[in-house]
Amino acid sequence: MQPYTVFPDKPIMDNGPMARTFLSMDIDDFHHACRYVHELPYGYNSDREDPMILFKEKMGSCTTKHAVIATLATELEIAIDKHIGIYAMIEALVTGTKPILDRYNLPYLPMVHCFLVFEDQRVDLSEGNQNGKNGPIDDFLYTEKVTANISGKDEYLLYRKALNAHILPRLEFDGIAIKTILKAREEGITLLRANIQK
Template sequence: MDTYSVFPDSPIGSFGPVSEVFLQRGIDTFRSACRWVHELPYGYNSDRDDLMILFEEKMGTCTTKHAVIATLAVELNLLVEKNIGIYAMTEKIVTGTDPILDKYGLPYVPMIHCFLADGEHRVDLTEGNANGKNRSIEDFLYTETVIPNIAGRDEYLKYRNALKEHILKRTELQGVDIKTILHAREEGLDLLKANLEK
């Protein structure tokens, strides 16, 4: 992943609700907004679909952090978009994954992570946060550009569709059904949350 310094340092004007909130905090460029969001602690928000929850709770996940900055990019007319990616979660990436893989007979758990992209660069504003992962996600099995504040339900439907159309067709997952992946995913999400508390 690249750092947010690859993005343009465009000035923020009164272009929309997210721009206004940043200006009220004395943050007046796109890069400084990225820095502010990156430096917020990693944490699960009480309502992931509320765009402004990040400002209220002063923490966020890849979902809420990137929703805010991707929305700001739209307001500033910048070509920076939110992407969802499905990565192969293993013990190397998330400590405690091996028991899940053994239980379901999987080589990895396909999990969603999101990031920002401008076509050429990929930026993860949760990289370096205590986010339950041992390292940044560099490789993805599948990626897709989405609207900045995609609803949780819509993101889940995109995940299920990607499993059917792309991930389950991979050689290493031959014979694995979608229910197995979905059960493993639930345990993977619980593991990530548990790792935050360590």
Template sequence: MDSYDVFPNTPILSSGAVGKQFLELGITTFSDACRFVHELPYGYNSNRDDLMILFKEKMGTCTTKHAVIATLALELNLPIEKNIGIYAMTEQIVNGTDRILEQYNLPYVPMVHCFLAHGNHRVDLTEGNANGKKQAISEFLHTERVVPNVSAKDEYLKYRHALKENILKRSEMQDIDMKTILHAREKGLELLKANLDG
């Protein structure tokens, strides 16, 4: 992943809701907005579909952090888009994953992570945050552009579609069904949250 320094340092001259919020905080450029969001603590929000929850709770996940910055980019007409990627979660990335892999007889747990795309650059504003992962996510099994504030429901539907059309067709997933993956994903989400609290 790249640093947010690859983004243009555009002044925030916006009548949009997110731009106004940053200006109220005294943040006047796109780069400073990225720095502010990156430096906010990593934490699970009470309502990830609320675009302004990041400002209210002063923390966020890859979902809410990138929703805010991708919306600001849209308000400023910048060619920066939110993407979801599905990565192979293993013990190397998240402590405790081996137990899930053994329970469901899987080579890895396909999990969603969000990032921003700008030309050939990929930027993760949660990189370096205490986010329950031992390393940054740099390789994906599947990536897809989404609207900045994609709802939890729509993201889940995109995840299921990618499983069906891509992930489950991979040789290492032979004889593994959707239901098994979805159960393992739930355990994976619980593990990430537990690692965050720990």
């Protein structure tokens, strides 16, 4: 992943609700907006479907942080897209993963993370945050471009589709049912939430 400074900088003009929100906070250029979002504490918002929840709760997850900046980029006509990726969650990346893998007999736990893409550069505005992980995610099993404010339901459906098409056919998942991965995923989400509090 690259720092947000790989993005082109641009003055924020009153081109939409996201731009107006940043301007109301005296944030008047794109890089400053990225820095503001990156420096906000990492946390799971109460309503990920609300595009302004990050400002109301003064924190955000990879989902809401990247939704805000991708939306602002669209308003400013900067060619930045939000992508989701499925990564291999293991003990080295997320402390406490091994018991889950052992319980479900999995080689790793396929989990969703999101990031921004400009040209061929990937940027994660939650990298370096207290986000439940021991380091950055640089390798993905599968990635796909999505809308900035993809709903939780649509993201879950995309995840299931990617599991069936791209993850389960892998040799290391031979004989493992999708329902096993989905049950383990719920425990993985609980673990990540718990790790943020530590």
